[in-house]
Amino acid sequence: MxxxxxxxxxxxxxxxxxxxxxxWASGTTQRAVTGPPPGSASWRSDWVLGRALPDPGSSTPAQVGLFFRGLSASEQQVLLERHPLVVGNLDGAPLELRYRANARALRASHDPRFKGLAAPGRQILAFDPxxxxxxxxxxxxxxxxxxxxxxxxxxxxxxxxxxxxxxxxxxxxxxxxxxxxxxxxxxxxxxxxxxxxxxxxxxxxxxxxxxxxxxxxxxxxxxxxxxxxxxxxxxxxxxxxxxxxxxxxxxxxxxxxxxxxxxxxxxxxxxxxxxxxxxxxxxxxxxxxxxxxxxxxxxxxxxxxxxxxxxxxxxxxxxxxxxxxxxxxxxxxxxxxxxxxxxxxxx
Structure with missing residues (x-):
């Protein structure tokens, strides 16, 4: 029963x-966005700091945090400028750096959906387009x-x-x-x-x-x-x-x-x-x-x-x-x- x-x-x-x-076949079925942030392939191949960067797909947030704590402010800024979408979405990276990275990525976007998110003063902790x-x-x-x-x-x-x-x-x-x-x-x-x-x-x-x-x-x-x-x-x-x-x-x-x-x-x-x-x-x-x-x-x-x-x-x-x-x-x-x-x- x-x-x-x-x-x-x-x-x-x-x-x-x-x-x-x-x-069921109403055209609303979605494909989940998964995996590391956009731009990760370029990030992995970048040796601008003279060493490998943490793999966004396999490094834990704790490992990411340890890596960024070992960088100078200028080194962090270099990575932000070269890879804003990775830095802005990299769990474990310092939140202040992520805010700046996502503001940069949003300013560079021409998608009208994201225009409001780029307004000054917004604290965007993650942005994946x-x-x-x-x-x-x-x-x-x-x-x-x-x-x-x-x-x-x-x-x-x-x-x-x-x-x-x-x-x-x-x-x-x-x-x-x-x-x-x-x-x-x-x-x-x-x-x-x-x-x-x-x-x-x-x-x-x-x-x-x-x-x-x-x-x-x-x-x-x-x-x-x-x-x-x-x-x-x-x-x-x-x-x-x-x-x-x-x-x-x-x-x-x-x-x-x-x-x-x-x-x-x-x-x-x-x-x-x-x-x-x-x-x-x-x-x-x-x-x-x-x-x-x-x-x-x-x-x-x-x-x-x-x-x-x-x-x-x-x-x-x-x-x-x-x-x-x-x-x-x-x-x-x-x-x-x-x-x-x-x-x-x-x-």
Whole structure:
């Protein structure tokens, strides 16, 4: 009987997804951007410093950090000027150097999608123009912050929608700005759109392929923060981003893992995440995600609902959040709770 019920739920999930698109072959299937930063081949062959540079594909963020600590400021500048896309995306490189490298790469880009990201004063910690574009931006002084948060978005997010004007609190920049405004001095928030997200409600959104690729990138990004001497983060994961976080949980080194509007984390319960982080979950009554069956059968669906009591996460109040993207709206109980978690008040 239980197997039959799970099969019916999987069929319902497939029906829900197909109804939201033109079917599986709707043209929304995405190919994940993976591997080392663009320009890595040129970087590997460059002996400008008289020795081999760390391989972006095989060197760990800790090894990258050790390498850069051994360079003079002028040597770092040489590498920035010759390889801005590598330096700007190289986890473990000093964040100040990455800001400058990405500003340089953005100024050199003629793609209209990236024009706003090149505005003076923006702290772009990652910029990968491949595919639909991937971006990470910092709000606050990351170097001096006592508390660091990372916001991981869900579907339909890329360089062009990173900080769109519509549905502001459904964008990584909007969520991060709102959280930073609620926390303020002593905290910094990173909006991390560093993976290829699903487009629409097609097969990508119902399966874990893009999340698996994203989890690898998120884990490496987190290791880069640690290699640069930054505090262990609180990670906020929205919608499909919570699938990414669920798969990455054991390697994130996070103090807290907060999921909101989650379709599932590819785990049956908190123990299945294999993390020492405190896990939190928020879901408001008007969020359409509640209509998605929380099952995983033959790779379809993302498993148990983290907001269910049986999952074992601590519940975040979200009574006055509205819809799927209302959790970071100023004045909501969910945002106030998020800020308290970000500032360590729960520990």
């Amino acid at each position: 239980r197997r039959f019920a799970r099969t019916l739920a999987a069929v319902a999930l497939a029906t829900t997804v197909v109804a939201g698109t033109a079917g 491949r595919g639909r574009g991937q971006v990470a931006e910092v709000f606050g002084d990351l170097r001096s912050a006592r508390h660091v948060s990372v916001v991981v978005p869900g579907s339909d997010i890329d360089a062009g929608t990173f900080d769109r004007r519509g549905d502001v609190y459904g964008t990584p920049a909007g969520m991060a700005k709102s959280l930073y405004a609620e926390t303020g001095q002593g905290s910094a928030v990173i909006a991390w759109a560093g993976y290829t997200t699903p487009v629409g409600l097609g097969l990508d959104a119902a399966t874990g392929g893009l999340a698996e690729a994203g989890a690898e990138r998120l884990t490496r990004f987190s290791a880069g923060l640690a290699a640069d001497g930054l505090p262990a983060p609180v990670v906020f994961c929205h919608s499909y981003g919570s699938v990414v976080c669920g798969l990455a949980a054991s390697g994130l080194g996070a103090t807290d893992l907060v999921v909101l509007g989650s379709p599932g984390m590819r785990a049956d319960d908190v123990a299945g995440l294999h993390t020492a982080a405190q896990v939190w979950a928020a879901k408001d009554d008007t969020d359409w995600i509640d209509d998605v069956p929380h099952v995983e059968v033959a790779g379809l669906g993302h498993g148990a609902d983290p907001a269910d009591e049986e999952f074992g996460a601590r519940r975040v109040p979200a009574e006055d959040a509205e819809g799927h993207t209302g959790y970071f709206v100023p004045g909501t109980d969910s945002l106030r709770a998020f800020a308290a978690i970000a500032e360590g008040a729960s520990r």
